[in-house]
Amino acid sequence: MDTERMNQFEARVAIHAALADPARLRIIDLLTLGDYSPTELQAELGIPSNLLSHHLRTLEGAGLVTRHRSEADKRRSYVRLAAAALDGLAPGREHGARRVLFVCTRNSARSQLATALWQRASDIPSVSAGTHPADRVAQGAIDVAHRHGINLGTPTPRQLGDVAEDADFIITVCDNAHEELPGLGGIHWSVPDPIRANTTDAFDSAFEDINRRINDLAPRLHAA
Known part of the structure; x- marks a missing residue:
């Protein structure tokens, strides 16, 4: 297997591994609709902030999500789904x-x-x-x-x-x-x-x- 194909394969593995956790899959389901601050995600999932941080780092490492600062409150950030991150994997009409x-x-x-x-x-x-x-x-x-x-x-x-x-x-x-x-x-x-x-x-x-x-x-x- 050539280097490019190997890199693509490893990227797919990382994505599937990141989505294997129920909490991370729920985060992705939410982000397919809109952007959430970490505080809003924590409230939706009902998990401690340190555990949420771990899940977000894992999703970022797999190239599934990105973060940026709020234009309103600079202390706040929003998490969004990375462009084309879930081609073929997003939830259906619901x-x-x-x-x-x-x-x-x-x-x-x-x-x-x-x-x-x-x-x-x-x-x-x-x-x-x-x-x-x-x-x-x-x-x-x-x-x-x-x-x-x-x-x-x-x-x-x-x-x-x-x-x-x-x-x-x-x-x-x-x-x-x-x-x-x-x-x-x-x-x-x-x-x-x-x-x-x-x-x-x-x-x-x-x-x-x-x-x-x-x-x-x-x-x-x-x-x-």
Whole structure:
């Protein structure tokens, strides 16, 4: 067996070994939906912090997860599933949704892009809202959507309380909104705010991140 094939084989072995533990498999199942802080994972699994740290190190070593700092609280970090880490291994369709609600702080970029991308990927209706809506959608969001052949139309940022319904499948797409509303429920995608840098690259990166996550999630949801 040549070196490249041996490396690929060893990587597969490491992944299967990492997933053999029930707690680590549960962590991966959670991360296939959204990003979690270590504290949130600890609460979900009900295990001591030192044991969670061990599991996360094992998953990182197998190339299954990555971590990055919160843009809101710099002392906080989020764990996310590494891109393409589970090709062919992710759980199947198991969550029902009547409508998907994307939430960010200003409802001016990430949540607007997520709604438009979701409508392209799924027949389940989607809307967006903000905890502190801006006056208008960011021009960078309109431009990046146009570059990718998506027309955002003339959306107006809306207040979360005016949009949310009890049956919504909620996805927060910014750290501020997620940490401001800890009891909101749903799942979280820790997508960096492109408006902070306000560059073409920043908006392209946010678009690609959201698009990948939506393409991963859409096949797992069925209309409720």
